[in-house]
Amino acid sequence: MSSKVSPSRPLRRESVESWHLETDVLIVGLGAAGASAAITARDAGAEVVVVEAASAGGGTTALAGGQIYFGGGTPTQKACGIEDRLEDMFQYLMLASGPSADEARVREYVDNNLAHFDWLVEQGLEFKPEYVKAKLNNTHGDEGLIYSGNETCYPYDEQARPAPRGHKGKAKGEGGGALLMDTLIASAERKGAWVLYEARALTSIVDEQGRVVGLVVRIDGEERCIHARGGVVLCAGGFIMNREMLAQHAPRLLLSNFPLGNPNDTGMGIRIGQGAGGCAINMHEGFVSLPFYPPSCMVEGILVNGKGQRVVAEDVYHGRLGEEMFAAPDEKFYMVIDSRNFEAMEKPPLGGYSVAAVGETIEELEAELALPPGMLAHTLAFFNEHAAAGQDPLFHKRPPYLKPLDQPPYAAFDFSMGGGAWFPAFTFGGLDTSLDGEVLNAEGEAIAGLFAAGRTTCGLPRWGAGYASGMSIGDATYFGRKAGAAAAGC
Ligand SMILES: Cc1cc2nc3c(=O)[nH]c(=O)nc-3n(C[C@H](O)[C@H](O)[C@H](O)COP(=O)(O)OP(=O)(O)OC[C@H]3O[C@@H](n4cnc5c(N)ncnc54)[C@H](O)[C@@H]3O)c2cc1C
Known part of the structure; x- marks a missing residue:
């Protein structure tokens, strides 16, 4: 079988000599989507097998x-005294989804997100109300709550009342994803989902x-056939590690280091989904970033290009700012700060960027950076005049990060691609999937027996800039959860 096995060539059922295993629901991948699908399918009474390529979930x-x-209005928001409305969250997520927004999907998520919060808590995840x-x-x-996007930034804040909506389970620092997965995997195992590790x-x-009735899976070096009576759920993540696929569909993401x-x-x-007739959409899009804060004082700086001109409101989410660099990979970009925030030069920054130049005056900094003479001084004078009045007529940067940079000396950090950041x-x-997780073909019809969720x-998420x-x-x-339930026949 092995020489012929390829994701783009499904195996015909009549060629299956014997089933290695039979189950109701067969899930590929034990990440967030796969574990959630497994829990829900088990709750619906289905037999569940998960195949996971790695040796751990x-x-x-x-x-x-x-x-x-x-x-x-999550319990965490309420306990922190934060007021929020579902309608504002909906408006915000529609703006965040940009030109490819799927209104029905955003509506479905927003309308059910409070119950989904409760579901995660039922699985054992705790959110510290801070x-x-x-x-x-x-x-x-x-702590459980922060602003995690562009909610307080122009123009979002004018169209959707801002509220912090980034919730993290009770783990320190970057440990939130590991805690979530420990919690979901423990729940899936408790409920009786059977996981085969090192099974690809x-x-x-x-x-x-044309109904999908199972998968060919490599286990112990052998290709085995697993029968799924109810459905197969593809939850195998995205394709950022596949350079050929990136070159074919999303070449700008190859710029990422x-x-x-x-x-x-x-x-x-x-x-595998495409091989079974599924249609892949929005393949060019992705999250790109320059994680330029913390330190948060960096947000008080001005981001200029190689012409000494500002390019963005510097209080935006790091993904929105990163879009500027990905759109102009050969351009120079510098974040200019004044001496009030020089302590930023002492600490290693999150984004790995470095100091490009220091100048006693803005003219000296401009010369050090080899910017066109007079441009940076002009940019700064214009910015400072309006910032002193609490305004940014060009990009609408908002207080509290809108402050005149009028305390020389000045420093500039190199935010250019190739500049070390x-x-x-x-x-x-x-x-492409229905709201129930059915994989759709190019005509928008569901492929019988095939479901998917997560970054597969x-x-x-459909737009990097938002x-x-x-x-x-x-x-x-x-x-x-929706895909797991649908595959279980609910
Ligand atoms: C450092 C970092 C920080 C992030 N922070 C956030 C954040 O705070 N909030 C947020 O929303 N997103 C964040 N993301 C993105 C987010 O984590 C992912 O987009 C999301 O978790 C993907 O979930 P998933 O279930 O689709 O895939 P995964 O969690 O990757 O699970 C897919 C699983 O499928 C398995 N698999 C793949 N191929 C096969 C195969 N052929 N056979 C069997 N198994 C297979 C993989 O081994 C994997 O275990 C972050 C990502 C990173 C790397």
């Missing part, structure tokens, strides 16, 4: 900071009607 989710996007106001990627301690799904098995994912983010779930990225494109699908932390894990866990 967790996937990329276990590497993540663990922010989950919840709002509209809100940290500073501009952060994640809480440093085990290779292709689907289809019957004469920091692929955010686990080694199995090779797009196998997407390719980290530019993380992961993919958003994937299989094009889910809630992305907020938490949208991916929120999507993977919620729509993982």
Whole structure:
């Protein structure tokens, strides 16, 4: 069998000599989506087998900071005295989803997100009801709530009342994803899902009607056939580790020097789904970033290009700022600060960027950076005049980070691609699915027996320029549950 096995060539059922295993629901991948699907399918009474290529579960989710996007009045928000409305969360997520927004999906997630919060708590996840106001990627301690996107930034704040919606389980620092996965895997195992580790799904098995009835899986070096009576659920993550797929579908993500994912983010779930007739959409999109804060004082600086001109409101989420560099990879970018924030030069920054120049005056800094004479001084004078009046007529940067930079000396950090900073990225494109997780073909028809969730699908996160932390894990866990339920026949 092995020479012919390819994700783009499903095995015909009549070629199956014997089933290695039979189950109701067969899930590929034990990350956030797969574990959520397994729990829900078990709760529905289905027999569940999960095949996981790695020797342990967790996937990329276990590497993540663990922010989950919840709002509209969660118990954590209420305990922190934060007011939020589902309608504001809906408006915000529609803006965050950009030109490819899927309104029905956003509505489905928002309307059910409070019940989904409760579901995660039922699985054993605890959220500490403490809100940290500073501009952060994640809480440093085990506090449960931060702003995790562009909610307080122009134009979002004018169209949706801002509220912090980034929720993290009670783990320190970046440990939120690992805690989430420990919790979900323990719940799945308690409920009786059977996990086969070091078992890699290779292709689907289809019957004469084109229904997916199982998978070919490599176990102990052998290709084995597993029968799924109810359905197969593809939850194998995205494709940031597959350079050929990136070159084919999302070439700008090849510019990243920091692929955010686990080694199995090779797009196998997407390719198996495509092989069975599924349509992949939005494949060019992804999250790109320059994690330039903390320190949060960096947000008070001005970001200029090689012409000495500002390019963005510097109080935006790091993904929005990173988009500027990915859009102009050959351009120079510098973050300019004044002496009030010079302590930023003493601490290693999160994003790995370095000091490009220091100048006693802005003219000296400009010369050090080889910018066109007079441009940076002009940019700064214009910025300072308006910032002193609490305004930013060009980009609408908001207080509290809108402050005149009028305390020389000045310093500039190199934010250019190739300048030493980290530019993380992961993919958003994937299989087109119904809200119940059925994989759809190019005509929008469901492929019988085939379901998917998480980064194997094009889910809630659809636009790098608007992305907020938490949208991916929120999507993977919620729509993982939906796919698990549908495969179990609910
Ligand atoms: C450092 C970092 C920080 C992040 N922070 C956040 C955050 O705070 N909030 C947020 O929302 N998102 C965050 N993300 C993104 C987010 O973690 C992922 O997009 C999301 O967790 C993906 O979940 P998943 O279930 O789709 O995939 P995964 O969690 O990657 O699970 C997929 C599983 O499938 C397995 N697999 C793959 N191929 C096969 C195969 N052929 N056969 C069998 N098994 C297979 C993999 O081994 C893996 O275990 C972060 C990512 C990183 C790397």
